Amino acid sequence: MAYSCSSSSSSTSSFFSIKPKTPSPKPHFPKPHFIKASTNPSPPPQQQPKPISVSKPRRPLDENIRDEARRNNPTYSHLFSAKYVPFSPDPSHQTSDESYSLDEIVYRSRSGGLLDVEHDIAALKTYDGKYWRDLFDSRVGKTTWPYGSGVWSKKEWVLPEIDDADIVSAFEGNSNLFWAERYGKQFLGMNDLWVKHCGISHTGSFKDLGMTVLVSQVNRLRKMNRPVVGVGCASTGDTSAALSAYCASAGIPSIVFLPANRISIAQLVQPIANGAFVLSLDTDFDGCMHLIREVTSELPIYLANSLNSLRLEGQKTAAIEILQQFDWQVPDWVIVPGGNLGNIYAFYKGFHMCKELGLVDRIPRLVCAQAANANPLYLHYKSGWKDFKAVKANATFASAIQIGDPVSIDRAVYALKNSNGIVEEATEEELMDAMAEADSTGMFICPHTGVALTALIKLRKSGVIGKTDRTVVVSTAHGLKFTQSKIDYHSKEIKDMACRFANPPVHVKADFASVMDVLQRYLLSKSPNH
Ligand SMILES: Cc1ncc(COP(=O)(O)O)c(C=O)c1O
């Protein structure tokens, strides 16, 4: 197998070669478990939520945290439920009563369309917005199983019926949302720019948020003796890394289809190290996706790509988390890089649920950013949403979004139309320059985040995004997964790219005079009067 970098330049010759509704809940609705069950097993229903941080006796030595959760947490699975329904771009015109239990193995509706996970919103509405805000807030930063996870802290909204014992989690989520002070001020004249760093996660990308949900459900299905021998995906690198890690953690075989020579080495080594069965295929991601869909319809392999709507239930928690991190204030804009286009819908769904259930009163405007080399959504948007056409995706430094025929196109269009959304694109030079400039302010972002920043730069220039607009850029993966692209850039070894912000190391003779000379010139160039 040839392990090569994703980018157009693979040179290594450079210097680097080296709560309930007021006044009280319906009597048959017990308080969810965040009331400290161990010290107060059956709290009166009208009691206000208590944080779970009340000190508790340490669990017996022969008990693990799953056992402890089973002993302490009453089961509320009978209160809330979810099912698969056909995804409809116009829910008001949904006439079919087609639906499936989440315990069925089904990825497509009878008509071949997408599915969506539909929650029993009436049951969730029995509790008001304040109740949910307080509940979610009470779970942050704990190790109580499974709520220490940013995803499972919202379990009632994600997979309400799963037994805590079946959950496979690495306490993913709760990723930092940081103020990009210097970048915002220096490059965009903005004072309220934020980066949601979904790449600071177990396997280094936002895919963990969806994969914990999918693999947990597979774990449950296998315990129910459903025919699932393994779990498979096509991947541009991040889905496969997350799948293989969560499967390995649960002892479930994983199979990954990768486009040969199109993903970074750091991404490739993840499924290899986690013991996945890795197929390197001489095709692009769209080719791999086509194959995995065929294969999973023939073999007892469960499909882990975002075509499977379970994934999006986990991914939507990043949106809920953003609101939570802003103390339930709504940002004006959220910018998300898009490839297979599941994530933009997941963000929409998370924001929309928060509004529908009264946690907030509006949703942000969404921007989906694509690489110009793989821009089917952008072209569709520019055509006024007429006749979607898949494209042949060309090589891009944002290799994880080199996708020409996105499976979630309908979901993405729905999300954008319903959030007064915008689609932007970034050329290779724009995305690499944006990445370099962001890095120069202390970030270390992935090229996909460079795509999102480019969209922001363009929308600031055109005045669409105002200088005081509270804006969140979603950083989808850790920059350490994409070091080769940074090496190529800072080596100025990318054909037809000026690499304007390259910062190559200076080779200096190892003697005092030479080092002093170089340092004096550097300090002079940095002095305030220079
Ligand atoms: C790092 C990274 N960013 C962005 C995306 C785009 O997400 P989506 O495919 O859900 O549009 C992906 C995967 O496609 C990714 O791996």
Ligand SMILES: N[C@@H](CCOP(=O)(O)O)C(=O)O
């Ligand atoms: N970037 C993705 C592409 C597949 O997306 P998915 O969300 O449908 O699994 C990857 O990392 O593989």
